[in-house]
Amino acid sequence: MNKMQQRLLHPSKATRQDRFGKTISLICIGFIMILTVSIIGFIAIHGLATFFENHVSVMQFIFSSNWNPGQLGKNGQPQVGAFAMIVASFAVTLLAAILATPFAIAVALYMTELAPKRGAKMLQPVIELLVGIPSVVYGFIGLVVIVPAIRSVFGGTGFGILAGSIVLFVMILPTITSLTIDSLQQVPDHYRKASLALGATKWQTIYKVILRAALPGILTAIVFGMARAFGEALAVQMVIGNAALTPTSLTSPTATLTSQLTSQMGDTIMGTLPNNALWSLALVLLIMSVIFNLLIKVVGKRGEMKK
Amino acid sequence: MTTNETVITTKDVRLYYGEHEALHGINLDFQKSQITALIGPSGCGKSTYLRCLNRMNDLIHDVTITGSFKIDGHDIYRPQQDVVSLRKKVGMVFQQPNPFPFSVYDNVAYGLRVQGIKDKKIISQKVEESLKQAAVWDEVKDDLTKNALSFSGGQQQRICIARLLAVKPDVILLDEPTSALDPISSAKIEEMLLQIKDQYTIIIVTHSMQQASRISDKTAFMLNGDLVEYGDTKKIFLNPEQEATSDYLNGKFG
Numbered sequence: 387m388n389k390m391q392q393r394l395l396h397p398s399k400a401t402r403q404d405r406f407g408k409t410i411s412l413i414c415i416g417f418i419m420i421l422t423v424s425i426i427g428f429i430a431i432h433g434l435a436t437f438f439e440n441h442v443s444v445m446q447f448i449f450s451s452n453w454n455p456g457q458l459g460k461n462g463q464p465q466v467g468a469f470a471m472i473v474a475s476f477a478v479t480l481l482a483a484i485l486a487t488p489f490a491i492a493v494a495l496y497m498t499e500l501a502p503k504r505g506a507k508m509l510q511p512v513i514e515l516l517v518g519i520p521s522v523v524y525g526f527i528g529l530v531v532i533v534p535a536i537r538s539v540f541g542g543t544g545f546g547i548l549a550g551s552i553v554l555f556v557m558i559l560p561t562i563t564s565l566t567i568d569s570l571q572q573v574p575d576h577y578r579k580a581s582l583a584l585g586a587t588k589w590q591t592i593y594k595v596i597l598r599a600a601l602p603g604i605l606t607a608i609v610f611g612m613a614r615a616f617g618e619a620l621a622v623q624m625v626i627g628n629a630a631l632t633p634t635s636l637t638s639p640t641a642t643l644t645s646q647l648t649s650q651m652g653d654t655i656m657g658t659l660p661n662n663a664l665w666s667l668a669l670v671l672l673i674m675s676v677i678f679n680l681l682i683k684v685v686g687k688r689g690e691m692k693k
Numbered sequence: 694m695t696t697n698e699t700v701i702t703t704k705d706v707r708l709y710y711g712e713h714e715a716l717h718g719i720n721l722d723f724q725k726s727q728i729t730a731l732i733g734p735s736g737c738g739k740s741t742y743l744r745c746l747n748r749m750n751d752l753i754h755d756v757t758i759t760g761s762f763k764i765d766g767h768d769i770y771r772p773q774q775d776v777v778s779l780r781k782k783v784g785m786v787f788q789q790p791n792p793f794p795f796s797v798y799d800n801v802a803y804g805l806r807v808q809g810i811k812d813k814k815i816i817s818q819k820v821e822e823s824l825k826q827a828a829v830w831d832e833v834k835d836d837l838t839k840n841a842l843s844f845s846g847g848q849q850q851r852i853c854i855a856r857l858l859a860v861k862p863d864v865i866l867l868d869e870p871t872s873a874l875d876p877i878s879s880a881k882i883e884e885m886l887l888q889i890k891d892q893y894t895i896i897i898v899t900h901s902m903q904q905a906s907r908i909s910d911k912t913a914f915m916l917n918g919d920l921v922e923y924g925d926t927k928k929i930f931l932n933p934e935q936e937a938t939s940d941y942l943n944g945k946f947g
Binding site: 579580582583585587590595 | 752779787789803807808860
């Protein structure tokens with residue numbers, strides 16, 4: 387007995403390997419989870435310190451546009467109002483998405499519906515190239531080309547939301563385009579056939595069936611693009627003007643949450659209010675990215691139900 | 694039997710996938726108010742032939758078609774033929790039910806809206822009429838706003854047929870419309886086809902010989918891209934002229 391018994395009662399080599407592999411992946415997952423939680427915790431502790439230790443009110447932080455954390459205001463309160471940055475961040479993000487979406491959809495349609503072979507051959511490398519260009523290069527081009535162009539057309543300094551949006555438009559275009567292509571390609575071919583067989587033209591098929599069926603995917607693509615635009619720091623910082631002022635027009639210098647962070651973080655001392663205030667900006671960014679993620683989940687789920 | 698006018702005439706139809714000849718000169722005529730069944734083993738070219746009639750083969754790359762196709766006396770492959778208007782006249786039902794991921798109502802209304810009909814009253818009326826004709830009205834009338842994909846396969850297929858009937862085609866091509874369905878759903882579709890056949894010219898590709906014998910007036914048997922035999926369904930099934938036909942009908946090969 388017993389060899390047979392022994393063999394049956396002891397885990398085989400395959401079982402042991404299985405367990406080993408499982409353990410390794412669990413350890414890796416655990417590590418990443420701890421990392422994520424600690425990043426969130428770290429940002430939250432420092433970001434919330436502005437409110438709990440320095441007693442800045444949340445309302446003031448969100449709705450006041452006085453940003454000068456190093457000094458006390460007339461009322462003896464520290465001047466930590468992020469309104470300008472919040473507005474500017476949302477403005478560049480929305481504007482960039484509004485600019486990029488029609489182009490992205492047009493390019494994606496061309497590549498999937500109108501000229502799948504030629505389109506993919508020509509445009510795929512272009513899109514990949516756009517993704518690969520470092521953001522500092524985008525910022526530099528923006529600084530050298532777009533800012534002077536805006537200056538000569540609209541006057542002023544040329545720095546501001548418009549310049550930021552144009553730079554971001556080019557940066558998020560490939561993101562939105564490639565995700566839109568994915569969602570168009572997921573539209574089953576029999577929808578196209580059914581529509582054409584009913585005597586619909588190609589164009590009717592595209593906008594009445596394909597775009598409608600792909601809508602959740604396209605919305606997800608846009609939200610992804612917006613998340614990227616919202617979080618982009620360097621390129622925006624180079625063209626936005628970096629003045630913590632509420633934007634009065636599309637061409638007035640301002641600052642976004644990210645550009646304020648990158649331009650100021652070297653000038654503050656850890657543990658002081660000015661430093662904590664920057665952490666609070668980071669906290670707002672983090673919260674927004676969580677919101678964007680949730681939005682993507684919600685939109686994506688709705689799409690699944692439809693399919 | 695009444696004499697029926699011939700609606701579709703095809704002569705010497707040859708179709709090539711690249712260099713490969715898939716149909717070797719097929720001559721077939723179809724009459725109004727009749728159901729014609731195309732039978733034959735898989736890969737014999739019956740679906741390929743069917744797709745020639747509404748030019749769905751145009752969508753497949755590298756297909757060459759020769760021969761003559763006349764519907765109501767007009768050559769449907771003539772250069773000035775508008776494919777879109779051809780497909781309005783010659784509708785198609787596919788093997789897999791393929792409703793759009795919209796509501797039942799929007800599905801059936803699709804063809805009308807594509808034609809530019811905006812009057813909601815007319816659309817509603819036609820939607821109801823078509824769903825009734827397709828024998829699915831009783832099952833969906835309370836759920837017209839529900840997604841068509843949430844219904845069973847058999848119901849989806851009848852919704853697709855209703856979607857087609859709404860655009861009032863002259864010819865209906867059915868490409869194995871019941872092969873993905875259960876027997877009860879299939880029976881409902883067969884019964885429905887018999888009820889509407891007076892107003893249409895119906896051509897059905899089917900793998901089920903029982904189906905062909907139950908519903909069709911004429912049957913064409915195809916084999917390896919050739920038309921072997923064509924005639925009244927009764928005659929083909931009871932007294933076929935060709936040996937290949939009787940072998941196939943008796944299940945000697947499939």
